[in-house]
Amino acid sequence: MSEIRQFYFEDVxxxxxxxxxxxxxxxxxxxxxxxxxxxxxxxxxxxxDFLPLCVSSGLGWRVSQPPLVxxxxxxxxxxxxxxxxxxxxxxxxxxxxxxxxxxxxxxxVEARHILNQRDEIVQSGKxxxxxxxxxxxxxxxxxx
Amino acid sequence: xxxxxxxxxxxxxxxDEYRSPGRTVxxxxxxxxxxxSGDYNALHTDAEHMKASQFGERIAHGLLVLSIQQGLLERxxxxxxxxxxxxxxxxFKGPVKIGDTIHVRxxxxxxxxxxxxxxxxxxxxxxxxxxxxxxxxxxxSEQLVERRAGxxx
Numbered sequence: 001m002s003e004i005r006q007f008y009f010e011d012v013x014x015x016x017x018x019x020x021x022x023x024x025x026x027x028x029x030x031x032x033x034x035x036x037x038x039x040x041x042x043x044x045x046x047x048x049d050f051l052p053l054c055v056s057s058g059l060g061w062r063v064s065q066p067p068l069v070x071x072x073x074x075x076x077x078x079x080x081x082x083x084x085x086x087x088x089x090x091x092x093x094x095x096x097x098x099x100x101x102x103x104x105x106x107x108x109v110e111a112r113h114i115l116n117q118r119d120e121i122v123q124s125g126k127x128x129x130x131x132x133x134x135x136x137x138x139x140x141x142x143x144x
Numbered sequence: 145x146x147x148x149x150x151x152x153x154x155x156x157x158x159x160d161e162y163r164s165p166g167r168t169v170x171x172x173x174x175x176x177x178x179x180x181s182g183d184y185n186a187l188h189t190d191a192e193h194m195k196a197s198q199f200g201e202r203i204a205h206g207l208l209v210l211s212i213q214q215g216l217l218e219r220x221x222x223x224x225x226x227x228x229x230x231x232x233x234x235x236f237k238g239p240v241k242i243g244d245t246i247h248v249r250x251x252x253x254x255x256x257x258x259x260x261x262x263x264x265x266x267x268x269x270x271x272x273x274x275x276x277x278x279x280x281x282x283x284x285s286e287q288l289v290e291r292r293a294g295x296x297x
Contacts, residue, residue, distance in 0.1 A: 054180070057207055067185075
């Protein structure tokens with residue numbers, strides 16, 4: 001069996017752009033999310049503001065790059081530019097803005113846009129992640 | 145609009161404070177959120193892996209707690225829908241573990257006109273606090289709140 005590949009701080013390249021697959025947001029997403037988070041809404045076709053961001057975090061796992069070993073989500077700044085409706089298909093495009101080593105780990109800042117099927121940016125911001133360094137014995141992750 | 149009367153922009157004052165009800169974050173919340181978001185990071189889904197981590201067990205997704213926070217804050221204050229987020233700045237300061245009970249403290253720190261006459265912009269400082277009184281997440285949001293009909297700028 002081959003070892004599961006993971007992407008460490010050392011593998012992160014500043015400026016690298018990753019585009020995720022897309023996901024159509026359905027009434028099921030909205031109902032599940034509303035039930036889970038107790039968010040009221042009058043319009044069952046309106047997508048709650050935080051749902052696209054949450055879905056983008058999962059879409060980020062479905063790119064060709066091996067998963068980044070994120071130790072913690074530290075902070076983010078986010079703008080809600082356009083409403084999203086049930087039936088919209090979103091994807092995210094992210095770019096590494098900076099990386100810096102801190103003690104035995106690393107901090108990576110990523111700029112992310114969430115786009116809809118019309119290529120309009122619906123949400124956008126920057127996310128700061130705490131990322132593991134590659135263990136000394138581990139082989140380098142493959143790059144696509 | 146539902147029939148529930150919500151506060152309008154005019155009713156909100158800088159310095160107003162709210163405290164939400166509490167909510168215990170469960171394993172079911174985390175599993176459901178992993179399925180819904182597609183974020184199956186080991187931090188949230190691999191109990192064995194997490195035994196050896198600094199947390200000692202699985203922790204809730206930061207975005208799950210953020211999303212629960214939004215629902216809690218809406219329950220804890222009189223602003224009725226519709227209300228639209230403009231932006232948020234947020235820090236994840238500590239983990240939320242299975243069984244932790246969180247509540248939200250909110251305080252209005254600013255109000256300003258929007259370029260849309262039927263809305264005003266309200267800034268709310270928010271803190272998510274656990275059962276030990278520790279602030280586990282905090283930040284500041286800006287949102288559009290509807291003005292009362294007739295008093296629109």
